[in-house]
Amino acid sequence: MTTEINWDAAELEPLSRSAVEFLQLLLRRDPQHRPSACQALTHAWVQEEGSAADLPLQGSVVQRLQRFSTYGHLKQVVLRMIADEMTEDMPAAGKVVKVVRDLKASGGLALFHELDTDKSGSVSLNELSLGLRRQGYVLADSEVEQLVTKIDADNDGDIVLSEFMTTLLDWHQLQQEPSWQAYLDHAFHRLDVDGDGFISLEELLEKLPRVNYTGGSAEAEAQRCAEAKLMLREADTNGDGKISREEFNDLLRDNHAPDSLSFYDDRLALNMGSV
Structure with a gap:
């Protein structure tokens, strides 16, 4: 390949700076200048561990929202359809429904109710923006609005529980389950x-x-x-x-864009890393 990689491409915007730097090292044209496997494992992106472990989903909410926002509209609609069926506990569900229950148990459901301050059953742009800041995330209103626009499957301006839970699910894990094809x-x-x-x-x-x-x-x-x-x-x-x-x-199938949460900036305040 002779085409230069555009490191400022829109597709790479959700990635953390550390993740981009790691990719740049691995994709150097000259093999002599690429890190060895051992050297790669010492890179900061590989070494850094999850932060704010006591937050819902261990502080990965914004990363999950960013990841889901990279999916196209049709894919988002279908994933929401599948997520809705999982919560209905279909006979073919097996371990898949357990993943949904684990997500709720790890704080996803409680977080939604905390964000829904007016108890309307949906989370507005303002509620999401204020709620994420209370959790320790650093996001501008414009960034939250962009996320809402991309993950609001029914385009009504608010995020209902099924939309919210759909964005937080680990779809890569679910796709490995035998019952995935049935869904x-x-x-x-x-x-x-x-x-x-x-x-x-x-x-x-x-x-x-x-x-x-x-x-x-x-x-x-x-x-x-x-x-x-x-x-x-x-x-x-x-x-x-x-x-x-x-x-x-x-x-x-697995998205061609980076699907590991580590590729996305957690957007947590710096002092949350020591929580």
Whole structure:
């Protein structure tokens, strides 16, 4: 490869500075200037341990939000569908439902209720911003707004419990479970309304409620159609205007972007590291 890597690319923005520096070392063109395996293991990104262990999810909430925000809209919608079914304790769930229960037990559910200060059943932009700061995270309002925009699956401006829990789940771990394919198959069948073995643009439109788009009826419908087209292109790799089962499964496999939480900045205040 001769193309220079753009280290300022938008895709790398969620990564911590230490993670980027580590990647730059590993990807040096001259092998003589790359660190050995032993040297790599001594890098600060590898050595640093989780901080604020007594916080919900050991202080990894913002990292999880950032990671989920890198997923496309269709992938987010499908993961929320799967997360909802997991909480319903499907017969095929097995260890998968235990992962959801473990997430709740580790503070995810309690954190949502703490953030939801007005007890409305959803977390607003202001509640999330203030709540994360109370937890010790350092985020500007604009950064929180950007996160909310990217993880608000139904585009209503607030985060409900199912959306919040979906962002916090360790999807890589869940995909290793034998029952994962059963969830994928069920999600595909739910989207493939006419049962022809493909997901069409019209079927994706049914997943986008009209009430969540602004402007007049014509403008809102145009926004909705544009979003559905983006969702279609997200998985339609052969460009035939529909999503096959194989394309659907490929979309839901491990993300090509870095999926380890360590690649994302925890955004905790410096003094939290010693908690």
